[in-house]
Amino acid sequence: MSSSDSGEAAVSSLVTPWVLARVSGPSMSPTVRSGDRLLVRRVRPGGRIRSGDVVLARFPTRPELLVVKRVVHPLPGGHWVEGDNPVVTDDSRAFGVAVVVGRVVTRLWPRPGRLDPRPPDAGDLGD
Template sequence: MFGVLAGALAVARRRFVVVQVTGPSMEPAYRSGDRVLVRRVAGSKLGRGQVVVFEAAAGGRWRTGPLPAPKDAKWLIKRVAALPGDPVPPAVNAPEGALVPAGRLVVIGDGPLSADSRHWGYLPADRVLGVVVRRLSPAPGPAAPEGS
């Protein structure tokens, strides 16, 4: 019985990650200090409207290669607004009629104070850690004004 439980726990730890939200970019859905459960999903398996966690760009540039361990990176949380092949939303700086390129996503925060695809363009889909499944614990007290 212990072996089955240990195996199930090992699979769950590889498939799920807990991330803490920092900043107001996803208010009111998620506030700074909230802890969320994230199911690891490849960027190619996402849907419009899903809330995703992804690796932040380092020095204004997206990294390449495998994602770092969850504890070793800065993670951002935003909502998927457009997938590859979709029209680019009007709020994003792109030529009229442009489509989201293959391997890229448009992500936008729910709150008015969000740095997102409206500021830095397309998100490489391979930088996505996963999809938010649910909030685990609400942030205590009012939201703290931190970075987004």
């Protein structure tokens, strides 16, 4: 793969329209936790992504890394994404712009249900 100014050519998209993702690590806690299984729908380049969406993304600087994060805002070449856990910074704060490859539709296991469309308040993290 060759890289481009936008970063989108530097990462591979999802092969199928639907993907089952398993969360590993605490970066999105309390919204999703390590071990949760998520149903993800592929997003094609240029697809609509909104601030607050929980997504599956890759960083052009680390294309082998596939992460679940929340979109903060669009940037040239992708999106700024962050985890809901402010203590863990394995997101755009460390790796820069991310290319969204899928949007999380729902949590399938162990607590089925839709995800909160907004990040928790900082005061909610310790409760």
